[in-house]
Structure formats: structure tokens, C-alpha cells
Amino acid sequence: MESLTNILDRLEPQLVPRRSLVQPVLSQITTAKRRARMIRRALWFLVIVALITLIIALTRSSSVRVVQLGWQQWATVRQHLPIFIQALGETVPWMAVAAFASVIALAVGQTWLTRRARVVRPATLAGALVIGSLSVSAGAYAAVTSSPEPGPAFMQLERIINSIGKQETVIEGQTFEFPAGLTDTQIRAQAEMTNLNKITNTLPVQRGADGGQTPAPVGSLVTQILA
Amino acid sequence: MKPMDEQTTIQLVLSGDDAAYGILIEQHQWGLIRFCFTITHDADQAEDIAQEAFIRAYNQLSNYDPSFRFSTWLYRIARNLALNHIRLATPLPLDGQLELQADNDHTQTLDREAREAQVRWAVDQLPEHYRSVIHLHYWDHQPYVAIAAVMGIPESTVKSWLYRARQQLKETCHGIIN
Incomplete structure (x- = not known):
């Protein structure tokens, strides 16, 4: 009897090769590459459209105003950065930004896939194309319909910037705003003058015979000052 | 023309020369189709799977580890594809099945072709992993380390599977082989 090893060594699968795989494989690779190239171009076109939409x-929106304010008043804004960021967040058209980000993510993902696999499956690229188109549409819709107005953070930032050049001084529990560059004596005199004006404004008004208005008697004014 | 080194050919393909991939296909296609046939038992399916394996290999060529032979890597891809295929497809009846003759007197008279046909049939009856190691070891003359890489198992398991496959063949073909 013959040994199993001898028989196995002699045996080979009974299969007569019928067709060469060279042409079918190469033509399939070429077709896949061509399709992938077309879809890749379409995807980059979407990136450009998404960028234009975002701009x-x-x-x-009012983001430009906020950025402009930040640019012009950077020295002040820098000290109130959280408020500036908040103000920017109030005005940014988030839908358009999200749409742009998703298109960029798709393009980057596609590039990464192409590096890993020499030919990315056309179905994968087509899927990316559909998602990209939807994102761009959403971004375009956001660009056309929404125009976010500045919110409370922007107002606060404006108030802060407007107060620049004025000096806030607290005298005897009262807060006064004076132009910058005054000496202490001038500040105190200004404060007294302001107080005096406030008191004068609270006095009862006497109506004269000719119809004109005169302040209340000086005696009462002095009494109030002394008080 | 001087035949190109396999690694040089692969480098050419990686640099964008698709025609160089044709050389690799030419070199490995028949062996690969036969290997797929061992798993699927269907010539059409074997060709389709081999074609798909070549395309997959091309797509993933940048991940190819040059420390292995290209054929080892290719066979591994093909085997995974074939296994997926037979998992999804309904099992095909084996062509040319022979009734095993257990009668010793009769088997003594079997000539060489008949013995081969019986062993071939017995190999076809083996589980897929035993068939694959038999194919790679006896018909492709691959070393244990390459078989282990194709099958994704340790070298010791290859030896053990070969031993068990032979044992099963001996049991099935009892009386006609030594």
C-alpha cells in the first residue's frame, strides 16, 4: 500500500484555470480610481462652497461688529476676554459654522482614508458627498435666514469700552465719574459741585409774577448743606 | 527581460505603476484560484474570490508587511474572503463524490488513479481549516511559518492540524493507504 504522504504530494486541486485575472482586476482598479477622483473633486468643490457660505x-451676522470692536479696543478687550468671547458666541451663526466644520471633517476623513487605502470604495465617497451636500445646504439656509443680533454680553462690552477715559471715583459712598487727568483737589471740587447741583435740583421751585422760575430761598439751601 | 524582484514590483505599484501590479497577478493568480477552490469547491466562486482578493490587496498594499512573502499576505486575504463567502452561501454539493469502498478485497485492486480520487474526496470531506493546511503544505509547499501567517495561527497549531488532518484521512481511507 502506498503512503498517504506520497499520494498527497502528487495530488493537486483538479481545476483547470479558465481565464486570466490580470485584465479584470486592472480594469476594476482603474474604474474605481476614476470614480474616486471625480467624487473627491466634488467633495473639495463642496468645501469651497461651504467656505463661501460661512463667509x-x-x-x-453681527460677528464682524464684535470682531471690529475687539480689534480696535484690544487693550481693554484683553482684560475682559471672557465677556468678549461670550459676545462673539452670541453673534456667530453656529449652523453655518457647524456645516462648514462637517464638510471639512468629511474632506479630511476622505484624505485620510485615501492614504490608508489606495482606492476608497465609491460607496464611501458617495456617502460623504451626500452628507457634504446636506451640510452645505444647511449652511446656506443658515446664511440666508439668520442674522444674530448682539446680545447682553456685547452690550456689557460696549459699556466697558465706553467708560474708558472716564475716571470712576467713590467719595463718601457715592460714585462719581470724572474726566481723566484731574488732581485730587479738582476731583473733590467737582464732587462738591455735583452734590450741590443734585441738591439744587431737589429744591421746590418758586414761580414769579412774570411766570419765571427761581430757586427756593437761599436759607433753606444753606440749611440743607449744613445738614 | 530580467524578472523583477517581488519587493521592487510592489514598490513600483506603490509609486503608482498599475501595470506592475499585472505582473504580481500573473505570478500568483493560478495558485490563488486553486487555493480558493480548495475552500469553496466551486470554480466560479474561486475565480471571483481570487479577483476580489487581488483588488483588496491592491487597496491595502500600503499596509503590506514586507517581512512576509506577498503570496502569504494575499492568501490570507483570499482565505478570509472565501470563509465569509461560504458562511453566507448555502453549501454546494461536492462534485464527483465517490462511494468509499470499505471492502478490503476490493480496495486492494484499486489502481493509482482510483486511490488518488479517493484521497482527494477524503480531503474534500475535511473541515475547511484542515483542507487549507493540507493545500498549503502539500500542494503549495509553503513552510510552516507561512502557513501560520496565512491561517492566522501559531506554527505549533499548524503542525497539530496537519497531524490531525492526516489522521482523519487515514481513518477515512482505511485499507487503501498506508
Whole structure:
């Protein structure tokens, strides 16, 4: 009897090769590459459209005003950075930004896939294309419809910037605002003058015979000052 | 023309020369189709799987580890594809099945072709992993380390599977082989 090893060594699968795989494989690779190239171009076109959409959305919103304010008053804004960021957040068209980010993510993901696999499956790219188109549409819708107005943070930032150049001084529990560059004596005199004006404004008004208005008697004014 | 080194050919393909991939296909296609046939028992399926394996290999060529032979890597891809395929497909009846003759007197008279046909049938009856190691060891003459890489198992398991496959073949073909 013959040994099993001898028989196995002689045996080979009974299969006569019928067709060469060279042409079918190479043509399939070429087709896949061509499709992938087309879809890749379409995806980058979407990136450009998404970028334009984002720019339109940003210019339509008040973000430019906030950025402008920040640019012009950087020294002050720097000290109130959280409020500036908050103000920016109130005006940014988030939908357009999200749409742009998703298109960029798709493009980057596609590039990464292409590096890993020499030919990315056309179905994968087509899926990316559909998602990209939807994102761009959403971004365009956001750019056309929404124009966020500045919110409370922006108002606060404006108030802070407007107060620049004025000196806030507290005298005897009262807060006074004076122009910058005054000496202590001038500040105190200004404060007294302001107080005096306030008191004068609270006095009863006497109506004269000719119909004109005169302040109340000086005696009462002196009494109030002394008090 | 001087035949190109396999690694040089792969480098050419990686640099964008698709025609160089044709050389690799030419070199490995028949062996690969036969290997797929061992798993699927269907010539059409074997060709389709081999074609798909070549495309997958091309797509993943940048991940190829040059410390292995290209064929080892390719066979591994093909085996995974074939296993997925037979998992999804309904099992095909084996062509040319022979009734095993247990009668010793009769088997003594079997000539060489008949013995081969019986062993071939017995190999076809083995589980897929035993068939694959038999194919790679006896018909492709691959070393244990390459078989282990194709099958994704340790070298010791390859030896053990080969031993068990032979034992099963001996049991099935009892009386006609030594």
C-alpha cells in the first residue's frame, strides 16, 4: 500500500484555470480610481462652497461688529476676554459654522482614508458627498435666514469700552465719574459741585409774577448743606 | 527581460505603476484560484474570490508587511474572503463524490488513479481549516511559518492540524493507504 504522504504530494486541486485575472482586476482598479477622483473633486468643490457660505453668514451676522470692536479696543478687550468671547458666541451663526466644520471633517476623513487605502470604495465617497451636500445646504439656509443680533454680553462690552477715559471715583459712598487727568483737589471740587447741583435740583421751585422760575430761598439751601 | 524582484514590483505599484501590479497577478493568480477552490469547491466562486482578493490587496498594499512573502499576505486575504463567502452561501454539493469502498478485497485492486480520487474526496470531506493546511503544505509547499501567517495561527497549531488532518484521512481511507 502506498503512503498517504506520497499520494498527497502528487495530488493537486483538479481545476483547470479558465481565464486570466490580470485584465479584470486592472480594469476594476482603474474604474474605481476614476470614480474616486471625480467624487473627491466634488467633495473639495463642496468645501469651497461651504467656505463661501460661512463667509456670507458671518458678514450677515453681527460677528464682524464684535470682531471690529475687539480689534480696535484690544487693550481693554484683553482684560475682559471672557465677556468678549461670550459676545462673539452670541453673534456667530453656529449652523453655518457647524456645516462648514462637517464638510471639512468629511474632506479630511476622505484624505485620510485615501492614504490608508489606495482606492476608497465609491460607496464611501458617495456617502460623504451626500452628507457634504446636506451640510452645505444647511449652511446656506443658515446664511440666508439668520442674522444674530448682539446680545447682553456685547452690550456689557460696549459699556466697558465706553467708560474708558472716564475716571470712576467713590467719595463718601457715592460714585462719581470724572474726566481723566484731574488732581485730587479738582476731583473733590467737582464732587462738591455735583452734590450741590443734585441738591439744587431737589429744591421746590418758586414761580414769579412774570411766570419765571427761581430757586427756593437761599436759607433753606444753606440749611440743607449744613445738614 | 530580467524578472523583477517581488519587493521592487510592489514598490513600483506603490509609486503608482498599475501595470506592475499585472505582473504580481500573473505570478500568483493560478495558485490563488486553486487555493480558493480548495475552500469553496466551486470554480466560479474561486475565480471571483481570487479577483476580489487581488483588488483588496491592491487597496491595502500600503499596509503590506514586507517581512512576509506577498503570496502569504494575499492568501490570507483570499482565505478570509472565501470563509465569509461560504458562511453566507448555502453549501454546494461536492462534485464527483465517490462511494468509499470499505471492502478490503476490493480496495486492494484499486489502481493509482482510483486511490488518488479517493484521497482527494477524503480531503474534500475535511473541515475547511484542515483542507487549507493540507493545500498549503502539500500542494503549495509553503513552510510552516507561512502557513501560520496565512491561517492566522501559531506554527505549533499548524503542525497539530496537519497531524490531525492526516489522521482523519487515514481513518477515512482505511485499507487503501498506508
